Amino acid sequence: xxxxxxxxxxxxxxxxxxxxxxxxxxxxxxxxxxxxxxxxxxxxxxxxxxxxxxxxxxxxxxxxxxxxxxxxxxxxxxxxxxxxxxxxxxxxxxxxxxxxxxxxxxxxxxxxxx
Amino acid sequence: xxxxxxxxxxxxxxxxxxxxxxxxxxxxxxxxxxxxxxxxxxxxxxxxxxxxxxxxxxxxxxxxxxxxxxxxxxxxxxxxxxxxxxxxxxxxxxxxxxxxxxxxxxxxxxxxxx
Numbered sequence: 059x060x061x062x063x064x065x066x067x068x069x070x071x072x073x074x075x076x077x078x079x080x081x082x083x084x085x086x087x088x089x090x091x092x093x094x095x096x097x098x099x100x101x102x103x104x105x106x107x108x109x110x111x112x113x114x115x116x117x118x119x120x121x122x123x124x125x126x127x128x129x130x131x132x133x134x135x136x137x138x139x140x141x142x143x144x145x146x147x148x149x150x151x152x153x154x155x156x157x158x159x160x161x162x163x164x165x166x167x168x169x170x171x172x
Numbered sequence: 173x174x175x176x177x178x179x180x181x182x183x184x185x186x187x188x189x190x191x192x193x194x195x196x197x198x199x200x201x202x203x204x205x206x207x208x209x210x211x212x213x214x215x216x217x218x219x220x221x222x223x224x225x226x227x228x229x230x231x232x233x234x235x236x237x238x239x240x241x242x243x244x245x246x247x248x249x250x251x252x253x254x255x256x257x258x259x260x261x262x263x264x265x266x267x268x269x270x271x272x273x274x275x276x277x278x279x280x281x282x283x284x285x286x
Contacts, residue, residue, distance in 0.1 A: 062215075091274070100259055100276030101216060149215055160206070161274065163215030 062164035083152030091151045181281040190247040194260030197241040209256040
C-alpha cells in the first residue's frame with residue numbers, strides 16, 4: 059500500500075517568506091509526527107498529533123513554527139518568516155495508536171532558505 | 173526519556189555478523205528499546221523493538237540484557253546494502269492514548285566493507 063507522502067520534496071524560499079509543508083500519512087494511522095533533520099544528525103522531534111489533537115508541540119523551536127491536522131489525516135507544518143537557520147530536511151512519520159507500534163517515515167521535504 | 177549511548181561508527185566485513193551495541197542505563201520498566209536505520213538520505217526505517225525478551229525478525233535480532241541497561245542489534249550476515257546509520261531509541265509510552273515520543277540521537281554509522 060501507499061506509504062507516507064510529503065510535498066513538496068524540495069522547497070527553496072527566500073528569507074522572510076512563509077512556507078507550508080504537507081504530510082499525507084498512511085491510511086488508518088492516527089498518530090502523526092513531524093521531525094527536522096540537519097545534515098549528519100538524527101531526526102529532531104518537533105510535534106505530535108493523535109487524530110486531530112496536537113498532543114505535544116514541545117519540539118517546535120519558536121512561535122514561527124506551527125502545525126495542524128484539522129481532520130485527523132493530512133497535516134501541514136507552517137514556518138513563518140523563514141530564516142536561513144530553518145534550512146533542513148523536514149520529515150513526517152505516522153503510526154498506529156498505542157505502544158508497540160513503529161513509525162513509518164516519509165521521504166521528507168528539503169527546505170532551503172536563501 | 174531515557175538517553176542512549178552508541179559508538180559513533182563501526183566497520184563490518186560483508187557476510188559477517190554486525191553487532192551494534194547500545195547503552196540505556198536509565199531505562200524505565202515500561203520503556204521499549206527500538207532500533208531504526210537510515211540509509212543515505214532516506215527516511216528512517218524501523219528494524220525491530222523489544223521490551224525485555226530477545227526478539228528476532230527477518231531483518232535482525234535484538235538481544236536485551238537481563239537488567240535492560242544495554243542491548244545489541246545483530247545483523248546476522250551483513251551486506252553492502254546494510255551500510256547505514258543505526259539508531260537505538262528508548263521510547264516513552266505516556267498514557268493509554270499511546271503517545272510515542274521518539275528521541276533520536278546521532279546513532280552508529282555502520283560501514284559494511286566488501
